[in-house]
Amino acid sequence: MKAPIVLIGIGELGGEFARGFLRCGHPVYPITRQMAIPDAAEQIPTPGFVLITVQENELEAILKQLPESWRDKVGLVQNELLPCHWQRHGIDNPTVAVVWFEKKPGMALTNILYTPVYGPHADLLINALEAIDIPTRLLKDESQLVYQLLRKSLYIMTVNICGLSCGGTVGELWAQHRELIREVALEAIGILEWLSGQELPAEKLIAGMIEGIEDCPDRNSLGRSARFRLERALNHAKEAGLDAPRLNDIFRQVKQAKP
Secondary structure, eight states: OOOOEEEEOOSHHHHHHHHHHHHTTOOEEEEOTTSOHHHHHHHSSSOSEEEEOSOHHHHHHHHHTOOGGGGGGEEEOOTTOOHHHHHTTTOOSOEEEOOOEEOOTTSOOEEOSOEEEESTTHHHHHHHHHHTTOOEEEOSSHHHHHHHHHHHHHHHHHHHHHHHHHOSBHHHHHHHOHHHHHHHHHHHHHHHHHHHTSOOOHHHHHHHHHHHHHHSTTSBSOOTTHHHHHHHHHHHHHHHTOOOHHHHHHHHHHHHHOO
16 A cells, blocks of 8 residues: 555545545545644644645645644645745745646636646656656756746736726736736736845746746636635735735725625
8 A cells, every 4th residue: 555645625626536546546635624733734744745725725725734743745836826835834845836737616626737746745746747648747856846836827827807997808818918917927926026025037937827828818817706806915915015006906896896
């Protein structure tokens, strides 16, 4: 029997990873919102891997309560994920997958680009992804991981926030609202610079974001977290002392549309 894998969060995304792990012969132990992580750690003190697939707004609380025996086996797959999010919890070297596939209830899985993976347990994630026919790629170093995380963060922030203003698919946004996309993207990059503590290659990141748009133009620009994403971005901008006129314009538009 291969090493057991703990899966924290068993939604659509977690379900796909579970399917991949099972196909590779790993027993999978799911932890739901109703289960206590310390209790699970007593029953499974030495898992081979601990993959956290909760939404980004739930990640902080999960990382706070991870037992010490699990902390060197952590895997992360969240959107808007940056090194600061795991480093402040004393997690030095997680395994990270920058997920570009999408799975929603009642819908087939959609691949966008490939899913880059980096970290000490990258082989486990790559094998699981390949077992369910998801294209993936092993990254060479942490600098490549940071770029891929930033590119995905910029993509999801920009298309979701622009979608609140215009709706439609990401392809329609790009075809009809390129000026808006660029303005939102530049404000998002300012926020990402503040969060990452470094100057970022804006044009390279925007080009990388466009690759994602053009690879799957029929994807809906809006997601269920779009408004929360905009509010989170504005909170970051305020905390950082950044001007975000276009984000504020869209927020006012959203408030008027939905009192």
